Amino acid sequence: MMGDLKPRQHLSEILERGALPYAPMAMPEQTLSRKRSFRVLQPLLQWLALK
Amino acid sequence: MIAFRRLLSLLFTATIAAVASLLAIGYFSSDGLQWLDIARVVLLAISTAWLAWGAVLALNGLLSSERRRETASPSQSRSEAKTVVLVPVYNEEPAKTFSHVAAMAKSLIHLGVESRFDFAILSDTNDEHIAAKEVFWLARLREEVGDTCHVYYRRRQSNPGKKAGNIADFIKSSGALYEYLIILDADSLMEGATMVEMVRRMEEDPELGLLQTLPKVIRAQSFFGRAIQFSASYYSPLYARGVAALQGAEGPFWGHNAITRTRAFAQSCGLPELSGRPPFGGHILSHDYVEAALLARNGWKVRLDPDMRGSFEEGPDNVVDFAKRDRRWCQGNLQHGRVLVAPRLRGWSRFTFVQGIMAYVAAPLWALFLAASIIAPSIKEVPDYFPVPGLLPVFPRVEQAEALALLTGVFGLLIGPKLLILLHGALTGRNRRFGGTLRCAANMLTEIISTSILAPVMMLFQTRAVLEVLAGADSGWPAANRDAGRVNLAETWSASWWIVVAGLVTIGAAYQLAPDYLPWVLLVAAPQIAAPLLISITSRPSNALKQRLGLFCTVEEAAPSPVMQIQQAVLANWRADPAFKSADAFTKVGMSSQFGSAR
Numbered sequence: 001m002m003g004d005l006k007p008r009q010h011l012s013e014i015l016e017r018g019a020l021p022y023a024p025m026a027m028p029e030q031t032l033s034r035k036r037s038f039r040v041l042q043p044l045l046q047w048l049a050l051k
Numbered sequence: 052m053i054a055f056r057r058l059l060s061l062l063f064t065a066t067i068a069a070v071a072s073l074l075a076i077g078y079f080s081s082d083g084l085q086w087l088d089i090a091r092v093v094l095l096a097i098s099t100a101w102l103a104w105g106a107v108l109a110l111n112g113l114l115s116s117e118r119r120r121e122t123a124s125p126s127q128s129r130s131e132a133k134t135v136v137l138v139p140v141y142n143e144e145p146a147k148t149f150s151h152v153a154a155m156a157k158s159l160i161h162l163g164v165e166s167r168f169d170f171a172i173l174s175d176t177n178d179e180h181i182a183a184k185e186v187f188w189l190a191r192l193r194e195e196v197g198d199t200c201h202v203y204y205r206r207r208q209s210n211p212g213k214k215a216g217n218i219a220d221f222i223k224s225s226g227a228l229y230e231y232l233i234i235l236d237a238d239s240l241m242e243g244a245t246m247v248e249m250v251r252r253m254e255e256d257p258e259l260g261l262l263q264t265l266p267k268v269i270r271a272q273s274f275f276g277r278a279i280q281f282s283a284s285y286y287s288p289l290y291a292r293g294v295a296a297l298q299g300a301e302g303p304f305w306g307h308n309a310i311t312r313t314r315a316f317a318q319s320c321g322l323p324e325l326s327g328r329p330p331f332g333g334h335i336l337s338h339d340y341v342e343a344a345l346l347a348r349n350g351w352k353v354r355l356d357p358d359m360r361g362s363f364e365e366g367p368d369n370v371v372d373f374a375k376r377d378r379r380w381c382q383g384n385l386q387h388g389r390v391l392v393a394p395r396l397r398g399w400s401r402f403t404f405v406q407g408i409m410a411y412v413a414a415p416l417w418a419l420f421l422a423a424s425i426i427a428p429s430i431k432e433v434p435d436y437f438p439v440p441g442l443l444p445v446f447p448r449v450e451q452a453e454a455l456a457l458l459t460g461v462f463g464l465l466i467g468p469k470l471l472i473l474l475h476g477a478l479t480g481r482n483r484r485f486g487g488t489l490r491c492a493a494n495m496l497t498e499i500i501s502t503s504i505l506a507p508v509m510m511l512f513q514t515r516a517v518l519e520v521l522a523g524a525d526s527g528w529p530a531a532n533r534d535a536g537r538v539n540l541a542e543t544w545s546a547s548w549w550i551v552v553a554g555l556v557t558i559g560a561a562y563q564l565a566p567d568y569l570p571w572v573l574l575v576a577a578p579q580i581a582a583p584l585l586i587s588i589t590s591r592p593s594n595a596l597k598q599r600l601g602l603f604c605t606v607e608e609a610a611p612s613p614v615m616q617i618q619q620a621v622l623a624n625w626r627a628d629p630a631f632k633s634a635d636a637f638t639k640v641g642m643s644s645q646f647g648s649a650r
Contacts, residue, residue: 014190018204020171025226025313027219027321030345032393 067103078453102464109468112293132230145188154618156196158243174206215338236307242361260315260351264362266308275589276368284605291357300352306339329525337383344400369590374512381516414513429564543583554579
């Protein structure tokens with residue numbers, strides 16, 4: 001019966017038995033924002049940079 | 052085929068909106084067209100388009116034949132793939148949540164397939180007292196299901212990313228062990244046979260990244276809750292068929308009661324934080340729609356199978372809790388405005404975000420239309436009855452026919468699909484499962500009347516939610532109040548006094564500015580003035596009405612699914628056990644700090 005549980009003794013045992021198995025998997029972060037593209041302005045920016 | 056269906060549906064919607072606009076222009080311009088009339092026409096066009104889209108979903112559901120996919124018996128399903136059932140919890144009542152897990156595990160054990168399924172309770176609970184109870188009930192759960200079915204438990208010390216972060220954390224630490232993840236909510240319940248069938252369907256199609264079931268709402272007690280439960284049981288399957296027919300492989304993910312391929316989910320659904328602060332920045336609140344869009348972006352199919360039975364959830368039992376949940380969903384959906392332009396998303400995924408946004412923006416649009424209609428008559432010029440002096444007066448042309456057609460059209464869009472579902476049920480025999488066509492008609496009428504009365508109240512709750520989000524207020528992450536039932540007048544007053552004020556202001560404004568419209572305005576304002584009373588009354592248990600009149604009876608109530616019966620028996624057994632009371636004592640021994648470091 002759970003009523004008989006001795007909290008401190010059982011606690012670590014309960015959690016140990018319930019611990020998740022370790023088997024990692026990669027979960028790369030996805031891109032949701034658009035990088036602003038200044039393609040139209042690029043020649044102008046390059047020209048200015050050269051100047 | 053699907054492109055044609057989508058095009059036709061969009062055309063239908065656009066046509067309805069155009070017709071409504073033309074009728075409105077005809078009616079509003081009878082005494083001269085002003086800038087406010089133009090604004091009213093635009094508001095009406097958008098709102099009507101949204102209503103028409105709802106009708107389109109129902110029509111698609113009715114027109115697409117009920118495609119019941121082949122369902123294998125659990126014993127026929129020979130898959131050896133390992134699946135984990137994820138149960139994310141956040142300050143939930145552990146005894147109840149864990150009894151759901153026990154029932155699902157027992158259902159799998161009964162089928163003899165428990166070795167292929169593990170359960171993982173992923174706790175984000177930050178209330179130490181509840182967290183301690185979780186450990187207590189974990190032990191009780193283990194006793195209940197035995198050693199044959201693995202039940203894991205882990206608690207995060209902090210909860211970055213909230214539910215999405217909780218699941219991502221599991222995948223990063225333990226995902227490689229499992230081919231499939233069944234993602235649930237704390238109140239979800241699923242038949243073992245349904246889980247086995249979900250795995251079989253995933254195995255059948257290697258390109259399928261996520262399979263969503265249509266969960267039926269169960270265990271509602273109040274009038275309000277049971278009205279929603281009836282709608283979900285009677286109308287939703289048809290609407291869901293429409294959604295499935297239109298979304299195809301870019302289907303929806305509703306965040307729970309679904310299965311996903313771990314590899315696909317891990318590869319596609321690592322969610323970044325959005326720049327800036329909440330409500331528009333920070334972590335993604337309504338992660339499910341975004342995850343579905345990301346899976347589709349990576350070429351995985353996301354499918355809704357409405358024919359899948361044995362999938363259940365619980366819902367809010369009163370308007371206040373419904374509005375609280377809606378506030379969170381509103382923020383999540385409006386935040387999707389940031390994701391709408393994400394690169395490489397499928398067009399229909401973007402359109403799904405728009406639908407989610409419209410679900411909430413529609414309310415303030417209707418409120419604006421109402422306000423504009425009250426103000427409009429007061430700024431109209433006084434008509435010139437004698438354009439030619441001395442002759443007979445010329446009265447302005449009042450386009451009653453246009454107004455009537457408009458009104459009928461709007462009501463038709465609201466009620467028409469439901470009537471068609473009733474007719475469909477009568478013709479196919481589906482109504483028999485709900486107590487026959489007469490009972491269905493009576494239930495439908497009661498549902499339409501009650502939701503129509505509550506609609507102006509819900510409109511203001513949603514309008515406020517949208518305005519709060521736009522003003523930058525964050526909803527936070529309140530725990531779901533799953534067991535709250537009846538709310539008394541004091542509680543409803545504190546939640547809805549401002550709706551009463553809004554109703555009174557509306558009546559005052561109509562009396563001053565548009566007295567002719569007062570009877571129509573009363574239809575909207577009167578329920579708002581009575582909001583505290585209505586919310587309280589509809590939160591009362593409706594068991595007597597159910598037993599005497601069969602009010603809002605559903606298939607799940609008439610014949611509860613085995614897993615529902617097991618869960619109820621387990622919880623009753625646990626609650627009768629003296630251990631239930633000792634749970635409190637157990638949790639007061641001060642071990643929170645110990646198990647807090649269990650990770």
